[in-house]
Amino acid sequence: MEVHDRTSSVLKDHFDRNRTNLSRSELVVAEHLVSMPIDVLIFRSAEEIAAETGTSDATVIRAARRLGFSGLPELKRICSRVMAQTLPTSERLEHRFRATGENLTNVAKQMFEAAREVVTATEEQFDENEVSHAVSILEQADTVWCLGIGTSEAEAIHCSVALSRVGLRTRCSGASGFTLANELLDLRRDDVVVMFHALRDADELKLVVRQISEIGCKVILICGVQLKATYEGMVSALITCTSTPSKLASWSLGALVMADILSYGVAVRNQKQAIDSKARLAKLRAAISTR
Structure with a gap:
């Protein structure tokens, strides 16, 4: 991405197609977004954009939706893809340093905002039917294997523990290569x-x-x-979570929430099983603490 072309052509296309649908205040927001460099846009919250345009958070969110996005998080995520594909990670980190500054109070505020954005964007992707189907699949399992591919082992561990506490038999692995192949020999139909x-x-x-x-x-x-189109139809259930283009908050936040929703979904459909499992866990903990 050249320095002289740092704005988003995707956003410009959306603006050209949808500008007639915008109210006067939404048009002010949209024009501001279109003119903003991508490496600046991805760090802006709805509150900050509202302050810069003399509008409100609600107007910023409405403008993003009128432009054809599910909300501001999706707008930023889609518009940032060209930057993610063309800039090396070291240069993107430099952009992040410039955007956040060095004051830890300000950095923390931005990271909390990014964390909220991850959860909000994941909620926007929430598919009740797909999640309900996934819970039904889990209920019928002999053993639930939770696998973390790449850097996702922590999410797999969290899911495995959560499901075991509501009465399911689980196994967990973050292995790869030959080690993972050896573990998967134990898989059953x-x-x-x-x-x-x-x-x-x-x-x-x-x-x-x-x-x-x-x-x-x-x-x-x-x-x-990004993986939905590739794996839809290849798996029994597919649940998507989102990350922030700023990388100030992890994709893991949404994934952990989805794991909790799945485990609680199993629990509410099988309440006696979940209660009995909790009782056994409490008994085991009590026995351990007295030693």
């Missing part, structure tokens, strides 16, 4: 695999999904929105 993978596609992910499906296991994939 009635098992269910919950896989976590954040953003970019990987040959290993394709291979694992294909091999698990050939065994006859059902696969629930929790992934970034």
Whole structure:
């Protein structure tokens, strides 16, 4: 991305197509967004944009939707893709340093805002039918395998623990390569695999999904929105989470919330099982603490 062309052509296209749908105040916001360099836009909150345009948070959000996006998070995420594809990670980090500054109070404020953005954007992607289907799949599992591909082991561990506490038998792995292949030898037809993978596609992910499906296991994939088109139809259930283009908050936040929704969904449909499991856990903890 050249320095002289730092604004988003995608956003300009959306603006040209939808400008007649905008109110006067929304037009002010939209023109401000179109003129803003991408490396500045991705760090702006609705509150900051409202202050810069003399409007309100609600007007900023409405303007983003009138431009054809689900909200401001999606607008920033889609407009930033060209930057992510063309700039090296080191240069993107330099942009981040310039945008946040060095004052830790200000940095913390921006990171909390980014964390809220992750959760909000993930909620916008929430598909009730797909999640309900995933819960039904989990209820029928003999063993639930939680696999973290790449850097997603923490999410897999969290999901495995949460599901075990509501009465499901689980296994967890963050292994890759030959080690993962050895572990998957224990997979059986009635098992269910919950896989976590954040953003970019990987040959290993394709291979694992294909091999698990050939065994006859059902696969629930929790992934970034970029992977939806690739894996829809290849897995039994697909749940998307989002990240922020600023990278000030992790994709993991949305994935952890989705894991909690799945485990609680199993619990409310199988309340006696969940209560009995909690009681056994409390008994085990009490026995350990008295030693």
